[in-house]
Amino acid sequence: MSSDEYNASDEEYEYEYTDDEDQDVTMTTTHNDEGEEEEDSKPPASDEKKSGSNKRMSSGSARENPQGAPVGVFDFGDGSSIRMLPASELKPIMANQIKEVVDVLDIPPSAASILMREHKWAKERLFQAFFDNPDKVQEKCGVKARCSGSSSIGGADKVAKTSGKNRATRSSSKRKHCEICMDDDGFESDEMICMPCGHEFCELCWYGFISNALEKGPLCVRESCPQAGCNELVTEEEVKQAAPDLLPKFESYQLRSFVETYGMTRWCPGAGCEQVAVARGATADGGGIAHCEKCTTSFCLKCGEEPHAPVTCRDLTLWQDKCRNESETANWILANTKPCPKCHRRIEKNQGCNHMTCSGCKFEFCWICMGDWTQHGANTGGYYKCNKYDPNSADDNDQSDAARARRELDRYLHYYKRYHGHSEAQEFAKKSLKETEARMVALQEQNVDSTWTDVEFLKTANEQLVQCRQVLKYTYAFAFYLQDNEKRQRFEFHQEMLEKFTENLTELSEKPLHEMNRTEVVNQTRVVDKFMANILKYVDDGMED
Template sequence: MDSDEDFVSTISSGDDGMQDDTDNDDLSGVEDYDVFDDEPDDLPDDPSNKSDKKKGTSFDMSYKVYDPQAIQLQQEEMINEVNLILEMRKEDAAILLRHFRWNKERLNEDYLDNPAKVLEEAGLGPSSSGPPKLEVIPGFMCDICCEDEEGLQSFAMKCGHRYCVDCYLQYLTQKIREEGEAARIRCPAESCQRIIDARSLDLLVTPQLAHRYQELLNRTYVEDKDILKWCPAPDCENAVECAVKKKDLDKVVPTVVCECGNRFCFGCILNDHQPAPCELVKRWLKKCADDSETANWISANTKECPKCNSTIEKNGGCNHMTCRKCKHEFCWMCMGLWSEHGTSWYNCNRFEERSGTEARDAQARSRVSLERYLHYYNRYANHEQSARLDKDIYQKTEKKMVQLQTASGMSWIEVQYLNSASQALQTCRQTLKWTYAFAFYLARNNLTSIFEDNQKDLELAVEALSEMFEKPISELSESKLKGDIMDKTSYCNRRRVILLEDTAENLANGRWTFNVDLKSTGSGVGSISTRG
């Protein structure tokens, strides 16, 4: 499992991943979720859709998964619809739809109100020539390469700016391959705003370049629609549709699962981070990146004198410390009086949380804050590390299943319980990791104890399952252990659902309060309700 810290920039202040709610007003809603409107109807239901997931619990989202063919089909159907209504070429209808970010209702309304203005703004201004075609014009000289040889093929769009085919091909290759442009490729003439259409491009480029052009158009289509996002898994070509709005990201954590198996948050494209909302995750990852190394060094190398609270750095191996400021002698390990250290009643191994009176001055309060952060960070990091180890085990699970078949005579179906256990460990570790980030910002109220009890129950169950899973093959072949693993796997999954349902319901209903203001940070993702 890769660290989510690597992806902090994904939800940085400059991220436009979730568009403003004023755009694509016709694209709103998630079915069966009370904070959203009805599901949009401008994406046709099609049998080529690879997946249509309906929510089953309070933390599940309704979403669909589309492969590239389904994405292409959606565009074609919308183009055909606009073509029939406005009675224009399909290529021009496509350019208009891209200009309006595929909001066909707004396109139809604006076009009927002022067609000339809409065409001009979209790059389909007045025409000075007939339909585009390759031509040989006697006496023609290309203004780019200055070639004027006899039989030179040339091309011009309806704007009339004519150039030789070789220069046009070089220009389009630069735009498509080097710059990754497709939807808004303009005429090569410097002052011309005319947009090249797909039919014209097919006359000029190779099939390979045309294929890349279509890939870029598909990418633009997904990026233009707020309810569609690409699966971030490497080499995955699928897109996911989920109608959650940016303003609702303080009420829900929109986790989706692509057909490739990748679980990610639709709001910020990070790996699944339930139960923590996107804005909280952004803050936590930034804090970890900024504070962890400094905090670890301070915790390991400095402490405060128990008497005068001066910060002291340990520069030797002996635990007998003498404060240079007040000459107080104490034990570095337990901070107790050195004169009493070693007596039978003294406990050097026990952690005693200091009272509020011991944290009066700024240094003491700073250390209390640091200790609180490290408490949650260490547990967050521990589950992240454990998840990596569990992933290593998961990669070896198939080998272990084969060995178990050989040792016990079980069938391949009968040993699938190991695969189920491995998947449960991965998913539950990921959830547990983010419960500690969630808890760090959570202000205490009468719901906090329930959350912590659910967290504890899941954590104990996961540790028990992990211990069972690592047993040697000779023990895994025993029917009792197999039954125990299957029961514990089921129990872990149930405890995870209970925890997430509780946090999701309270989040949706605004019952959680947080100890920092997360309302408006300019991060490009939603806000979180706080006590103020």
């Protein structure tokens, strides 16, 4: 029996699924060399159908690691979670999704796989569309001929299913002509392979066709019949017959397509990483942060970017598009160096702190606003100048198109400069974090009575700085889309507080080791963590006090 033929007992397929008590049940049937079926002692699927109680894993459920290995769990906060799994461990989940569609629609598994993929693995959406108009769905998805031999919904069972023979079968006539190579001598019937749509080609041409399709990468799973104008899709059944050695590669692209279109999975964006984030109990649309322990990459499950709170995925996309569109102007205005406000000597920023001292005239100023640093002390409230955009600084009396464009550019540059500044500071903090262990060793050697635990505060502080710079960076993308009202003013207050204490921690952590005060660094790290949590909670609460 071909693996594309599916009947009530589910022979030749192995599916893993869980019942209501979360107990795994596996159905397996193998064939011996004589083609006879050998069943194990596990309950057959037919018993379930007779009792009318199909036991299935709920849609998208990944509650158990198929291999039984421990995996990390990351809570959304509503009881659901995210797990990181090797891509290969998603095969049982994909097979279970296909099985449920086969059970309900009574179609071949190869067709069910295509229908699910075209409906982004949303079973309910597929079922609704299929019940409304099965012929239209089958035609649109390229499986109409493949399904024509099934007892399909809506009276589509035009031909009874064959018993023990695949629809993609070998031709039975004596001599056949291949429409691809047009060989004058023709071919024996056992040298031809026929698609469910009735189009047949020689084995050699089939192999070449499939090889070329695989060169297209993931798009190969959408390859249609070689016959011009035919939209019947090529599946694993044709690959299995014509190019069995290429089947593993084709199936790997099927799995990749599943990961990329299934609403609850996302590839880890880490370079060369093949781990997959799987949402449990919530869809990817719900968001959530995944952390891959294999490559140490953290990312947003919904958009795949680095964690970007407080800005939403939608606004982040708008912001990134705007930054790309304005990049040439911004790069022209924002140079890598800035002139000292007093002596105009060019200065390069080579540390994370925004408190700058001109090496020429010793003038101290803020790298962000270029103002006198003495106006940025805790007693002056000067920090507000660096995080709040003041539209009154522009010429509001000029209402010309050019003036309006200039004001909009000024507003954008205000937020972009601060976004870019914190982005650079974040990268510097990451670099410092990599060098932290060497500093910890040196500090421990400097204080002979200290333990490794006594110097770990340096690593904790640098990790906090990386996280804070990341949050601060995205607060400016978030603020760019805020309306000018009291909520925005309160948000900027939280933003200013976090910036102030982050700058303090940066200065403390960059001090020479002999000037390092452990108590000060530990206390400031806790303060920064508190204010970072405050601004995120403020946004999560709808910016309501």
